Amino acid sequence: MVDMEVNIVISRDTIKPAADRSLLHAHQKPCNLCIFDQLIPATYVPVIFFYSIVDPNFNVPKTLVHLKTSLSHTLTHYYPFSGRIKNNLYIHDFDAGVPYLEARVECRMFELLELREIELLNRFIPFHPFRKETESPDQLPLMAFQVSVFACGGISVGISLSHKIFDMETANTFFKSWASVFRRDHKAAITSNPNICQASSTFPASDNLPQKYLAFMESMWFEEKKYVTRRFAFDAKAINTLREKAKSDLVPNPTRVETLTCFLWKHATFASRHGGTSRRASVIAQAMNLRRRLKPPMPDDSIGNLFWWATAVYNPTDEAETTYKLCDLLKLLHESLNGLEHDQFLDTLCGEEGRRVFFEYLDQLLEGMDSLDPTPEIYAFTSWVNILDEVDFGWGKPFWIGVMGKVGPAFRNLTVFVKTQRGNGIEAWVTMDEKQMSIMEKDPQFLAFASPNPRILHV
Template identity: 25%
Template sequence: MGAISQECNPNVHDLRVSIHRSSTVYPSGPSDGRSMFLSNIDQVLNFDVDTIHFFAANPDFPPEAVGERLEEAVGRLLVTYDFLAGRLKYNLEEERLEIECNGAGVGFSVGSSELELEEIGDLVFPNPAFRQLVAEKSDKLGMEDRPLINFQVTFFKCGGFAIGISNNHTTMDGIGAKMFFENLASLAHGRPLSFIPCNNRRLLAARSPPQVAFSHPELLKLDLPPLTLDAQPSTILNGGVKDIDFKLFRLSGDDIAGLKLKAKAQGSSGPSITGFNVVAAHIWRCKVLATMAPGCNPNDESRVLYAVDLRSRLRPPLPQSHNGNAVLTGYGSAKYCELEEGPFATLVEAVREGAMRMTDEYARSVIDWGQLYKGFPRGDVMISSWWRLGFAEVDYPWGRPIYSCPVMIPNSEIIVLFPDKKGMSDNGVNVCVALPTKDMENFERLFYKYLGEV
């Protein structure tokens, strides 16, 4: 087996970053001052997503040139993405969030580290110190004053650098973010936009009246007080479990191929046997069994959750350039006894059913459910996959990132899939797990036990 695990405990805990200048970048053209409707999917994603994009030194682009070129490209891009220069507000009459496209601008800062890039260590392993590469957020700013996106360029002594981007998730999903980065890179090159984004969020509006046609066991009704203008972004992804360990498990291409063969030998159908489906099934089984409470009813149902792109699933399909959050939570379900004793193929099929279930009718029912209950997905395992978003494939004037990754927040509810670092060509995947120490020991034991049965 090619799988390895490594504690996410880097030697470098302080990147010694100093910020040299901070500014606000405004759209280089006028904004029409409209209010942008946010779908029910957007509504529950009011939290920030922080990503880091690392670049090797490029002699043609010294620090000043990168900062200036990027800042200029951001200003131009905000003409098309004018909502990013706006601010969230709460519409009291409609009782929902929207974006006021007021041209208030985005944050942009430039800094430097006293370290060389190679001193940080392996970029694949989540390092809490990476948070220093993303612009600091001011807790004193209310929702209506907080920029929806912030950029920070940090240069290392070797000439390499990192671009940290923090954006509110209401603005776009992962696919939309990839298009945004492609457009940013294109403008930095001096070229036209690579994609013309579709910013019409009403394509995912609820029906009137709402028509909930399914039971939706993957969703939880929340009894929340009315949102106020001073509300802080959702803390759903901030966890709440203290004293948890990070560990990264790497599945090589051979490991994944072995899982596929195992599923096939046990009767999984051809369309089910994808890399994601077998990896998700393996993680689901290990996480649930590692954390299952003593005395749990073996006939109780477990659910694994993951994002499903809606763009091609709706009727009519959404434009592929749809820029909002066009994803919903797919789920697979199985009894606890099936996770422990059942064939692996059963779990792979259950994962596949989550995506197959996401038809136009089902997706519209979820959106309408959100109109009535304003709830949130629930399950035993939530998998956030950055595996094939392709952020490291974006070609900037100074080159492609040597690695792109989210800044990890300790959360025992979510397992994150990362792509391999450039140079690892066997199509493997990195699995980042955060669990209390005892549960982590159980997870690791089960991870290799079931992998060894391939």
């Protein structure tokens, strides 16, 4: 790895809401978590926006000051994000603030991108990504920022988001609002005020959440292994070819993300089995945004972890492994999606009575996982494809969106999908066991469609 100097030479700060402190304490009660927030372990999700600055009159000092002041004003509307979680039930202490770092990078942005060493990306975010946080959640900030200024133009904005309150839809709502405030686009900023309470009122938290559910969720998220993260790109042609292979009578028009999800699931499982690393059953867990699936739909600006997992099991016999097709996996995934949406199942989870239904559902999941011996491998997938790329501070859309260099040592298999820099392709940021990854990276059937860590073009 090439050594790159990223020095925190400008400032370390804590940004707090700009509103009068007495107003915060007088009018804003603790913000309750929803049941999905409660169940998610404490860990930080990373995202890094890279902006190429070509304006010769770009004023760096003025820009850095305005980023902080606009963030402070944005936090006035999103005051829970400046607080701390108490007893895994609610957010309070809204005046605690968020860590904010400013860094100077002693190279030009395109020189960093030319290296294509994604391990370097962790130097551009405040906290290590997807690490199992052992510090008391009451002490952990809910978000943190690092703004890095490159030599000869270019800025990156790296954010670490606590998964205890943020899913990526929540993050996207906040990012766009902050960018609007920075641009002094008051109309956009006013119309993007968040819906703070709807998640907790629709899916209320439990005052006495059974420990078995917390332990189960932690086991689903973390498993001690030596993980690596790799970036693969799929261009439009490759995706369209795979979609044709994935079609069936049951799924006549698979989406791009569904298709790539099952393609990666298939090859990850193949690498595990044929590399001798495991003979365990393979479970897919695809993050599913609940907002638009509810009846009536919940607003997109509702904050909190309003997603759940669509799960399916792939455990073919040795004889069937070579004949199991991509369309077969798409059928499994759609059966899972349809099961969650069948007969308004999601709507039965709402309210106080819905919490009892949800616990019964979790008990079924526990029984199902216990029935699989040995414990199955779990592959999680989440898509950021239709979000994040509209975060414009007035410098244009992000030139490139980076995810992460290396996850914490215990985080399970995860794939994050984002749009490619150009064209209509998709990048897959894949975290997997190191031995398993080395097998998949050499699989010619996988490489026929996936381009490993392609060059990032600079403007």
